[in-house]
Amino acid sequence: MTLFHFFNCAILTFGPHAVYYSATPLSEYDTLGTSVKAALVYLGTALVKLVCLATFLKVSENDSFDPYQELLHAVIGFIDVAGLYFALTQLTHRNISQNHKFQAVGLGWAFADSVLHRLAPLWVGSRGLEFTWDYILQGLEANANLVLSISLAALGSLMWLRKNKPKTLIPIIYACAGIVATMPSITRFEYSFFISCVMPKGHLQPLPYVGGYQKSERLDTSYLGRGLGWHFPKVVGFELFTSLMMAFISWQLFSACQRSSS
Amino acid sequence: MSSGKQRERQMLESFYSMIALVFILVTCIELCDAATVVDVYRLIQYDISGAPLGSRFATLNHHAGSLHLPPGVDLSRTVVIIPIHELNITLVKEFIAQRKPLGGLLFLLPQMLNFENRDPTSESKYQIHEKKLIKNVLVELERLLIHANIPYPVYFAFEDDDIDAVLADVKRNDASGQPATATTGSYKLVVSGPEPKRIASPTITNIQGWLPGLKADGDQNQLPTIAIVASYDTFGTAPALSVGSDSNGSGIVALLEIARLFSLLYSNPKTRGRYNLLFGLTSGGPYNYNGTHKWLRSFDQRLRESIDYAICLNSIGSWDNKLWIHVSKPPENAFIKQIFEGFSTVAEELGIEVGLKHKKINISNPRVAWEHEQFSRLRVTAATLTELSAPPELLERTGGLSDSRHFVNEDAIVRSIKLVAESIARHVYGYQGKNIQIFADDTSLAVNAPYIRSWLDILSQTPRVAPFLSKNDPFVMALKKELQAHTHEVIVQHEVLDEMFTIYDLTKAKLNIYQVASVTFDLLLLLVLGSYLIILFTFLVITTRGLDDLISLFRRPPSRKVKAV
Numbered sequence: 013m014t015l016f017h018f019f020n021c022a023i024l025t026f027g028p029h030a031v032y033y034s035a036t037p038l039s040e041y042d043t044l045g046t047s048v049k050a051a052l053v054y055l056g057t058a059l060v061k062l063v064c065l066a067t068f069l070k071v072s073e074n075d076s077f078d079p080y081q082e083l084l085h086a087v088i089g090f091i092d093v094a095g096l097y098f099a100l101t102q103l104t105h106r107n108i109s110q111n112h113k114f115q116a117v118g119l120g121w122a123f124a125d126s127v128l129h130r131l132a133p134l135w136v137g138s139r140g141l142e143f144t145w146d147y148i149l150q151g152l153e154a155n156a157n158l159v160l161s162i163s164l165a166a167l168g169s170l171m172w173l174r175k176n177k178p179k180t181l182i183p184i185i186y187a188c189a190g191i192v193a194t195m196p197s198i199t200r201f202e203y204s205f206f207i208s209c210v211m212p213k214g215h216l217q218p219l220p221y222v223g224g225y226q227k228s229e230r231l232d233t234s235y236l237g238r239g240l241g242w243h244f245p246k247v248v249g250f251e252l253f254t255s256l257m258m259a260f261i262s263w264q265l266f267s268a269c270q271r272s273s274s
Numbered sequence: 275m276s277s278g279k280q281r282e283r284q285m286l287e288s289f290y291s292m293i294a295l296v297f298i299l300v301t302c303i304e305l306c307d308a309a310t311v312v313d314v315y316r317l318i319q320y321d322i323s324g325a326p327l328g329s330r331f332a333t334l335n336h337h338a339g340s341l342h343l344p345p346g347v348d349l350s351r352t353v354v355i356i357p358i359h360e361l362n363i364t365l366v367k368e369f370i371a372q373r374k375p376l377g378g379l380l381f382l383l384p385q386m387l388n389f390e391n392r393d394p395t396s397e398s399k400y401q402i403h404e405k406k407l408i409k410n411v412l413v414e415l416e417r418l419l420i421h422a423n424i425p426y427p428v429y430f431a432f433e434d435d436d437i438d439a440v441l442a443d444v445k446r447n448d449a450s451g452q453p454a455t456a457t458t459g460s461y462k463l464v465v466s467g468p469e470p471k472r473i474a475s476p477t478i479t480n481i482q483g484w485l486p487g488l489k490a491d492g493d494q495n496q497l498p499t500i501a502i503v504a505s506y507d508t509f510g511t512a513p514a515l516s517v518g519s520d521s522n523g524s525g526i527v528a529l530l531e532i533a534r535l536f537s538l539l540y541s542n543p544k545t546r547g548r549y550n551l552l553f554g555l556t557s558g559g560p561y562n563y564n565g566t567h568k569w570l571r572s573f574d575q576r577l578r579e580s581i582d583y584a585i586c587l588n589s590i591g592s593w594d595n596k597l598w599i600h601v602s603k604p605p606e607n608a609f610i611k612q613i614f615e616g617f618s619t620v621a622e623e624l625g626i627e628v629g630l631k632h633k634k635i636n637i638s639n640p641r642v643a644w645e646h647e648q649f650s651r652l653r654v655t656a657a658t659l660t661e662l663s664a665p666p667e668l669l670e671r672t673g674g675l676s677d678s679r680h681f682v683n684e685d686a687i688v689r690s691i692k693l694v695a696e697s698i699a700r701h702v703y704g705y706q707g708k709n710i711q712i713f714a715d716d717t718s719l720a721v722n723a724p725y726i727r728s729w730l731d732i733l734s735q736t737p738r739v740a741p742f743l744s745k746n747d748p749f750v751m752a753l754k755k756e757l758q759a760h761t762h763e764v765i766v767q768h769e770v771l772d773e774m775f776t777i778y779d780l781t782k783a784k785l786n787i788y789q790v791a792s793v794t795f796d797l798l799l800l801l802v803l804g805s806y807l808i809i810l811f812t813f814l815v816i817t818t819r820g821l822d823d824l825i826s827l828f829r830r831p832p833s834r835k836v837k838a839v
Binding site for chain 1: 309462464789790791793796799803806807811812814815818
């Protein structure tokens with residue numbers, strides 16, 4: 013039964029990527045190479061970010077909220093954007109239209125992110141006998157991440173690949189790109205804010221539905237894996253909501269630019 | 275050509291080693307993240323002359339259930355959790371007598387009995403009559419479990435918040451009769467580990483201390499000897515919890531204190547008596563005093579004949595005002611009369627009542643109910659001083675679960691020590707009938723209550739089932755050292771326990787409690803996810819390629835057939 017659970021969570025986490033690839037015209041134009049290249053660029057970016065975090069960030073002893081550290085996290089988050097720029101502009105792609113290029117890059121980016129951050133905890137954790145809601149929430153988070161990545165790639169392609177943009181829309185585009193880029197930091201900020209202000213120092217509350225969750229150990233490489241499941245569903249809900257919003261906004265911007273150019 | 279093949283082979287080899295590594299990784303990463311991990315103590319598993327008794331299994335992997343399950347439900351894959359304060363002994367008797375197939379039993383003991391618990395408030399939660407009730411329930415339960423052959427694992431655990439929460443959940447589920455869902459918890463109890471094995475050649479260790487008396491110059495005869503003996507090992511339903519504070523922790527403490535007092539007297543030649551004193555801490559008590567038997571057999575003939583009498587101490591820690599002296603020689607015997615009179619006189623002065631009980635020994639019967647019977651079988655005069663009025667059955671009153679520190683009264687031990695020490699001292703120094711108090715309070719020879727208390731506390735935290743005490747067990751060494759401090763010659767004798775008793779290992783384990791989701795939940799989740807992915811697929815096809823494409827995906831096969839025609 014436990015492998016069954018692992019299978020369920022795996023298709024929740026990685027299924028949408030495969031579905032996206034096969035459902036949209038991406039599969040017809042065989043853009044797999046682009047996605048793979050984008051995934052490799054993501055790996056490189058993740059490595060660079062890790063090195064920067066290790067060099068510049070101090071490990072705090074207590075769970076207090078340090079604005080300087082959060083700012084540093086946000087700045088390092090922009091390395092993501094730089095990586096995406098590299099993937100969109102510098103790599104040589106086969107002759108594919110703008111439309112499909114950003115989708116392929118976003119897809120590859122999101123897939124690499126899911127694999128890197130969620131595969132290991134899923135494999136190690138969800139095969140155990142103990143049932144927790146963690147991995148389902150993590151899968152939902154992966155979905156939100158997919159939407160966010162594609163919208164960021166869309167905005168990126170608008171910013172760097174499209175030469176003639178209507179003047180009025182440019183600041184909005186940059187603003188949205190900024191918001192989407194700092195989304196990870198915002199989620200982290202919300203998380204640590206909850207930790208420091210809502211919860212008393214050093215006190216883990218018993219959890220209503222996840223029996224004894226605080227006792228279980230999770231191998232989690234992402235910053236969201238702090239073992240405090242009480243706020244995890246809230247954060248995931250917030251992520252899903254904002255990702256859909258940003259996707260809608262960027263779709264509107266994209267179609268607006270499309271209209272103006274044609 | 276060959277280099278290409280070589281390269282291919284190398285690639286294959288590295289590929290195979292990669293696969294092997296992945297397999298090893300897969301099997302190693304079996305993280306056991308249970309909701310709760312609890313220390314549990316297993317019921318004893320032993321054979322008497324080949325007849326199997328106790329719980330015969332150790333590993334457990336079943337769902338948890340409580341007594342609130344509807345009757346008639348199949349329990350062969352359920353572990354029933356029963357807290358002691360809700361124990362219905364007739365129900366357990368039914369389970370065992372009718373040999374109902376159960377997955378396992380888990381008894382929850384009150385935290386008060388946990389000798390590793392440092393919390394002093396746990397005892398005060400119970401009134402005195404509640405404590406007595408718990409004690410009686412435990413005695414009955416122990417008697418039931420020890421003499422039964424149980425074909426499934428039985429464990430004991432202490433109540434704490436985690437396990438109470440689990441039990442409350444389980445009860446709620448059972449009472450409502452609903453199948454457990456993912457969130458309302460169906461719990462799985464897992465104890466993993468090897469199968470229990472026999473303990474081969476269990477050692478029993480006897481420790482003896484010798485205080486030589488004052489030999490007058492030119493006196494060639496052997497001085498007479500008085501022996502004081504107590505058995506120090508225990509036997510109980512849960513060997514890891516058998517601390518036996520009264521049976522026979524009280525006896526050990528009394529022996530050590532008497533040794534200390536007499537060593538003070540004998541240290542000065544002016545006050546050394548004309549009797550040798552032999553102190554014996556024997557093992558193998560619950561097993562028909564096997565250790566005492568072997569110890570006596572190892573004696574020199576002369577030594578055995580020089581023993582005037584032996585006093586065996588057994589359970590002197592929880593009496594109010596009456597003690598018993600049990601003998602096997604008839605009460606009309608001159609020696610017995612002398613001993614009993616000596617004890618009675620001192621007892622009167624101390625305000626204690628002492629009764630005499632006679633039980634004939636039957637040499638053909640292997641059952642030895644009192645330690646003095648082993649002496650009597652070798653024609654040495656001996657008596658047992660105890661608070662029990664009747665001889666205990668085999669493996670009863672041997673320091674089980676109910677024998678905890680809370681039920682022992684230090685004051686009773688102090689009075690017993692005074693009784694024994696004074697009686698022996700008057701015999702040694704020839705003061706029978708004279709009103710002289712040798713070990714009076716507030717003198718340098720007073721009975722040391724803090725010493726008694728500290729030793730009693732140590733004993734109440736040390737489980738002492740003999741087959742689990744190795745030859746160099748720290749506790750046995752500690753007893754030896756203590757006796758060495760008070761006596762001159764200490765001899766440690768290692769023997770092998772009688773083959774009639776076979777004991778199996780594995781007394782402690784860790785119980786993992788997992789909260790598992792039912793199969794229906796997994797299937798439901800699969801259904802939901804499947805439909806989500808299908809909806810996502812159709813949505814994406816419609817928005818990016820258009821509705822016609824979606825329809826064409828389903829219409830392709832029929833259109834081909836039409837074309838062929």
